[in-house]
Amino acid sequence: MAYVAVKGGERAIDNAHAWLAEARRGDPAVAEIGVDQIEAQLGRAIDRVMAEGSLHDRGLAALAIKQAQGDLIEAAFLLRAYRTTLPRFAASAPLDTEAMQVRRRISAVFKDLPGGQVLGPTTDYTHRLLDFALAAEGIAPPRAPRADVTDETIPSVNAILAHEGLIERDAGSSGEEPADLTREPLAFPAGRDVRLQALARGDEGFLLALGYSTQRGWGGTHPFVGELRVGEVGVEIVPPELGFAIDIGDVSLTECQMVNQFAGSRSVKPQFTRGYGLVFGHAERKAMSMALVDRAMRAAELGEDATAPAQNIEFVLYHCDNIEATGFVEHLKLPHYVDFQSELETVRRMRADADAAAIREAAE
Amino acid sequence: MAILARAKLAELAELLPGAPALPDYTVLRGPQSGLVMLRGRAGGGGEAFNLGEMTVTRCTVRDAAGGVGHAYVAGRDGEQAALAARLDAALQSPALHDTLEAQVIAKLAERQAARRRAEAERAAATRVRFFTMATMRS
Known part of the structure; x- marks a missing residue:
């Protein structure tokens, strides 16, 4: 791809930026939106920007959303750019999702399980009717009721499922350093560590469509939600100057254990296998989609035929990142004057050749 | 340190005036903001993978009493990290x-x-209490 160095247009660009700033502010008669308001009241947008920007920081996500005028992909792009300006201090110990302070936890496979079905602040049972009361400001919401806490910790459904040996267990850890997409470019074959990192920061819409495609028969795996949990998890690091683990705060996460029917193969007995989703923030659609696609990409490992798009690891990983995708699609707006000139020349020559051939044919 | 890491600056500012004054101090490092790469485990208990990063601010101080204090706190608040290190x-x-x-x-x-x-x-208030419809047959 050849780019032309284009001079000129500086004033037009400056003026465009000034107008952008004015347009972002909107009608000055309407109060300016505060970053704190975005952070407090547009939580799901914050969560999506943190997940796809691959940076857990609610305040920065709110600022990015304000700057991007609510364009969430642009906001995630801003976070990705910002993170490159910061040094990395450490990698955390693997997050202990079992010890999560659970806000919501449901299972679609077991009705009565230890810890129970905890709905949390869900939209699942709302009627999706526009609530015009929200358009009138100053109406205080009802206070969320409270009840006595019976289970201090809610055990992971994994342990319960593994009980009979009918469900695949986790492979266990070799203790090896996982690959890191922020340090090394994507390479194939891509291990599950690379795949999960790419999915965790992948585009929600793309993964939703791919997950949906597996349900509709394009690499079907007959999934059940084994468990979905949302809440806060403590983060532990071991700073070299201290030499022991310290807790540095909490992150909010959504985790999905998808359970899939599996007929078995030559090497593995019939059992249920699992796909895994783990995403920043409260992001159930994304975590479920991630788990579906994670399981689909394990086709080759489990001896299944990989025929559907969601099972094609290269296809999924090369296209799930919306920052890369938007960069390549949107770069088409940049000047391609020389490219296009050369193509124009080629098409003119081809047409002249075709015209000449037609005249020759008519003469014969 | 876990408690200090979760203490917002406003809370520290509210509680400190009621406590003995903290000794004078010199900053040895920071406050400096950076990143921690968060890791998860495949399937919840398998091989580690890199999930994404979070912002963290760290600070190290030595106070007049000779103590060296460290702080690593989630977020980008340098003042919070410095106060946590002094504490x-x-x-x-x-x-x-x-x-x-x-x-x-x-x-x-x-x-x-x-x-x-x-x-x-x-959360407990949103826990489902299932009930089963019992049929009364004589």
Whole structure:
């Protein structure tokens, strides 16, 4: 791809930026939106920007959303750019999702399980009717009721499922350093560590469509939600100057254990296998989609035929990142004057050749 | 340190005036903001993978009593990290430890526990109580 160095247009660009700033502010008669308001009241947008920007920081996500005028992909792009300006201090110990302070936890496979079905602040049972009361400001919401806490910790459904040996267990850890997409470019074959990192920061819409495609028969795996949990998890690091683990705060996460029917193969007995989703923030659609696609990409490992798009690891990983995708699609707006000139020349020559051939044919 | 890492600047600013003054100090490092790469485990218990990063601010101070204090706190608040490091240093001084523990750390811990409890109680109120329709047949 050849780019032309284009001079000129500086004033037009400056003026465009000034107008952008004015347009972002909107009608000055309407109060300016505060970053704190975005952070407090547009939580799901914050969560999506943190997940796809691959940076857990609610305040920065709110600022990015304000700057991007609510364009969430642009906001995630801003976070990705910002993170490159910061040094990395450490990698955390693997997050202990079992010890999560659970806000919501449901299972679609077991009705009565230890810890129970905890709905949390869900939209699942709302009627999706526009609530015009929200358009009138100053109406205080009802206070969320409270009840006595019976289970201090809610055990992971994994342990319960593994009980009979009918469900695949986790492979266990070799203790090896996982690959890191922020340090090394994507390479194939891509291990599950690379795949999960790419999915965790992948585009929600793309993964939703791919997950949906597996349900509709394009690499079907007959999934059940084994468990979905949302809440806060403590983060532990071991700073070299201290030499022991310290807790540095909490992150909010959504985790999905998808359970899939599996007929078995030559090497593995019939059992249920699992796909895994783990995403920043409260992001159930994304975590479920991630788990579906994670399981689909394990086709080759489990001896299944990989025929559907969601099972094609290269296809999924090369296209799930919306920052890369938007960069390549949107770069088409940049000047391609020389490219296009050369193509124009080629098409003119081809047409002249075709015209000449037609005249020759008519003469014969 | 876990309690200080979760203490917002406003809370520290509110509790510190009621406690003995923190010793003078010199900053050895920071406050400096950076990143921590968060890791998960495939399937919840398998091989580690890189999930994404979070912002963290760190600070190290030495105070007049000779204590070296460290802080790593989630987010980008340099003042919070510096205060947390000064408290970490002061808590090493036998003269200050017990009063700071009682007047700052214990109170922070109490508030944090209350917030966690409130969250757990709201969750508990949304726990489904299944009931089964029983048929009465004679």
